[in-house]
Amino acid sequence: MGAVTGRGTRAERRDADFTDYLTARQPALLRTAYLLTGDRHQAEDILQTSLAKLYLAWDKVADRNATDAYVRRIMVNEINSLWRRPWKRREHSTDVIPEGEPHPDAHVDASRRERDGALWEIVQSLPPKARAVVVLRYYEQMSEAETADALGISVGTVKSQCSRAIAALRDRVPADLHPGQES
Amino acid sequence: MNRPTGPDGSEWEHAMSDTFDRRVRDLRESPLSFDAVTTTARRIRRRRQAAVAGGVIAVAAAITPVALIAVDRDDARSGELPPATTTPEVDRPDSGIDVGVPLIEGDTLTVDGTAYDLPSVSYRAAALLGDRILAYRTVREGPNQGDGVVEVIEDGIVTDAWQKTTPMIVSDSGQTVAFRMADGELMTVWDDDQVGMGSDFPPDAFPVAITGGPNCYEVADGCTVVFTDPGAGVFTADSHGITDTFAGDALAARDAWSSDDGARGLVTVLRQSGTAGAACSGIWDVRANEYAFTTCDYVVESIAPDGRHVIATDLYADGPGPTWFAVLDLKGNEVARYAPESGFVGRTVWEDPANIVASVFDGARWHLIRQPIDSGSLEEITSSDDGDEIDAAYYPQ
Known part of the structure; x- marks a missing residue:
């Protein structure tokens, strides 16, 4: 050959x-x-x-x-x-899901869909790095150390970004849509 | 699965996970074909090569495409990926090291407090030029062991390389680098451009220092490169194509400095000794065409950014390195001295006209220290358990 x-x-x-x-x-x-x-x-x-x-x-x-x-x-x-x-x-991102976007699950109840929408809107409003932290942490299910390594940031930054994101959700998602409040 | 939980906020963490899952549950497409991806890859490669090649088509053949690079995997961290990082202007981690000179620490290059990933821990010189890093290492194993390699690093990945080079030198400004390529051409690189400055030099001569720039084109800033020709002496080559020999008794050049207007120039050299077995050194004043001073008590090294002082080390250092360094004025008078309590001094560089940054090994740990020249108030910048007597934890540039 x-x-x-x-x-x-x-x-x-x-x-x-x-x-x-x-x-x-x-x-x-x-x-x-x-x-x-x-x-x-x-x-x-x-x-x-x-x-x-x-x-x-x-x-x-x-x-x-x-x-x-x-x-x-x-x-x-x-x-x-x-x-x-x-x-x-x-x-700026919009509330309207454009054509071709994935659709939220049609089978979940209305209040959960509403909370999904509110939560998604808040996540989208996060700065890019903070959004990357929460996506890798809570969607990819990466550990804090893995997330830090993937993003080239410290574990402390991962913790603080997650904490701020959760604080934003608590503050901005209407109280009746908070987890555990579903009817 | 490693679902994150926590005593406070875990319900929100679960809510986010669930929301994300539902948001993309129906997204199961593969819109990108192999052809689409490789077409984009070719475009990226052309852009990178164009950026590296600049206008100097004549030397482009010496640049090795990334796919052909024989990667020295033994030098890289075993099992780890080359880190994919951002271009310099994007969000990068703060290095946490407050030092005013570029610093290589393991596989990180710190410039102005910002950390940039390097693909391995083996680099000994590096410069951030625009949105890419040029870094020098030697191949440690295999048939090319000992060869010098200058690599272009973008996004934490080696994208191009010059093989079989002399060690890469970096200008005091950190904006221009120079080295000799395998074919003998003197290559200078800055920002997103480069130019060859000729190859008609003695075959063993290697660049030691570069002044001027950052743009080394003759019609732009122009540069002057100081060479050592082992066994023959020292000379300079500039962007006008002029080579000059000087300091007839010099054996090797150590550093060079020029004033901003180029009117004054100084070169530190090792010179032939007057007595058997003794080495001497001195500072050559280019404009005066004579030594500013000579000494057989020190080895003079790098010149301060303002041209007023020079670092000098132990003439008879043995083992891993000198045990002290001193600062001399341009008359050869010692104005400061630093000696670690034990161990030895690694690399010394000027942070500014008033401060020296040095790597120091105490026998167990490497320390990065700042030594003001007008007082004894030494400051430790950081320290590390990494490295050993041979491979330092810190390489200040």
Whole structure:
């Protein structure tokens, strides 16, 4: 087998591995990207850039079990970059779920849907880093240490961001929608 | 599952988890194809390469694409990913180290109090140039062991590299770096640009210091690079293509300084001794074309940012390093001295005209200290259990 063939085979194997990862993990990563951005189209853009950067670094990602963490960190960094562009700061999330957005579960009761809406609105109003903390902590179910590592911040910052987020929920979600108050 | 709980607020934590789950429960799509992702990847790679290549097409062939880099995995932290971090202007963690010079500590580069991730712990020189880091390390194992590598680091990932380089030097401003490439070309890099400054130099000569800049194009700021040519002496090469030899008895250059207007220039050198076995050194005044002073009692090292003092160390240091450093004025008079109670001094750099930052090993721990030159009020900036006699915990730049 010649060198050219050998390189081709390795490249093909690499692409096949990446394709397998893309197929298996894209829906889950898109969900995380959506929660991080609050916008379906922005989530796809962020995910596309992040996966492209993963592709470029694919040979360097030695621990395949940590690939999701790697992509999540790229996504967070991309979002931070996005939010620091002046034109992007002028955009505001809306209460209306645009076409193509995932829909809240239709089977939950009305008060829970109402609380979901209020809670989601407050989470979306958090600064990008704080939102990333709560998404990784309470959606991805990462520990404080894992969240800190993923975001490159201290455990203390993770704790304080979570505490502030919860305080915001307590203050801003109507009392009759607080957990445990459902009828 | 590692569902977070807590005595206070755990119901809100559960509520958030449930809300997030419900919010995305129906989002099960895979909108991105392999082709779409790789098309974006090619665009990113072109952008990165364009940023690195700048206008110097002639030297582009020496830049190794990331996919071809033979990564020295043994140098990297075992099992860890290269950290994906942000561009410098985005939200970065505060390093917590209050030091006025760039500092490499393990796999972190601190610049102006902000921490930037490095892909491994093996870098010994690094500079933040615009939105990327250029960092130098040597390959520690394998067939290329001992080779120097200058790597371009973006988002915490090595995106390009120059292989088989001389050690990378960084200007006092931290804005320009220089090194010789494998083909002998003297490469200077700053912000998002670079220019080769010629290759017609002795094959073993290596750059020691760079002044001027930050833009090394002849039509812009221009730079002057000081070389050591082992066994032959010292010389400078500038952006006009002029090389100058000076200090005929010099063996090696240690540092260089120039005034902001470029009118004054100083170079610290090691020089031939008058007596057998004794090494001497001195400060060469470029404009006067003579030594400002010479000494056989010290080895003079780096020059203060204002050009008024110089750090000097132990002439006969043995073992891992000198046990003290001193500060001399430009007449060779000692104005300050620092000696750790035990252990030795690692790297010393000027933080500003009045303060020196040094890494010091006490036999068990590395310390980063600040020594004002006008008083004895030493200040410990931080300390670490990492490192040993060979690999320091701190590399102030």
